[in-house]
Amino acid sequence: MLIGRYGFLSENAEFAKKVEDAGIAFIGPRPETIDALGDKTKARTLAIKTGVPVVPGTEGPVASFDLADAFIKEYGFPVIIKAAFGGGGRGMRVVRDQESFKENFERAVSEAKSAFGDGTVFIEREFTF
Secondary structure, X not given: XXXXXOHHHHHOHHHXXXXXXXXXXXXXXXXXXXXXXXXXXXXXXXXXXXXXXXXXXXXOOEOOOHHHHHHHHHHOOOEEEEEOOOOOOOOOXXXXXXXXXXXXXXXXXXXXXXXXXXXXXXXXXXXXO
């Protein structure tokens, strides 16, 4: 029996694993691949390990506004706060100054949690061309 990829289940590593464990062929990436690339912080770490150039960013998720301070002190503004499990621009905020950073951080976390069920975020330096 085959099951096609459909909607949010196509990006759920746990679902893909259960399908395979039940002896059903999952059409799509292996559960390990979904797990590694569905979380943007894990995907970023994988890219770095394989030598793919990436913009400066936090080493992993940023659990609180206070923990982002060291990154901001080193790299400055502008930055992008990004939802680790999101897509489509939801849970993302471009921040250009310290004054608006805390509010944007809190809004990004809230939006990510509301949209994706997980408020995990990370930060990258924004580069404009």
